[in-house]
Amino acid sequence: IGGADPAINPVVRAGIVAPTLQVITEAEITSAEDRRRLPIWGEFYNPYDAPHLCFTTVWREDFVELVLVVCRSARQGTIDTPGRTAFAAIAHHCRDAAMTAHAIGRDGALVLAGAFQALSACALAVDRYGRIVALSP
Structure with a gap:
């Protein structure tokens, strides 16, 4: 359905240039x-009741990006100003964790997993192949 294609999905397109x-x-x-x-709304976001997104790229290098996304239900609606402020603060912490993980190198996923433990939110990191490399408790 073209979910990852910037020519089709305006969310991906905006994330690449922001x-x-x-x-x-x-x-x-x-x-x-x-x-x-x-199609991404008709076949994915709406059926899974996640039509409202708030996102930011926390780290970008070469062809790798780490993007933080909050998906909200139709009932919840778009994120409000206090929620957006909290999301931005979390994004800064995620960036710090990602930069630390990157600096450490091959043990980065373990460091990122440790950083995720400090978050009181569900968080996961996937590699470029879609494999989960870190997951919060």
Whole structure:
């Protein structure tokens, strides 16, 4: 359905060009018509009740990106200002964890897993092949 294709998915397109740590919501980059027309909403976001997204790229290097995303239900609606502020703060901590993990190198996933333990939220990190490399308790 083109979920990872920037030519099809406006969320991916916006994430690729946005500066690191710029918080974006899908409401800022998609219209109601986009959400009705695009397969990613019709076949994924809506059926799984996650049509409202808030995201930021916390780290980017070469062809690798670490993106933090909050998916909200239709009932929850788009993220409010206090939620967005909290999300931005969490993103900064995730960036610090990612930079530490990157600096450590091959033990990075273990360090990232340790950093995730400090979060009171469900968090996971996947490698470029979609394999989970770290998961919060």
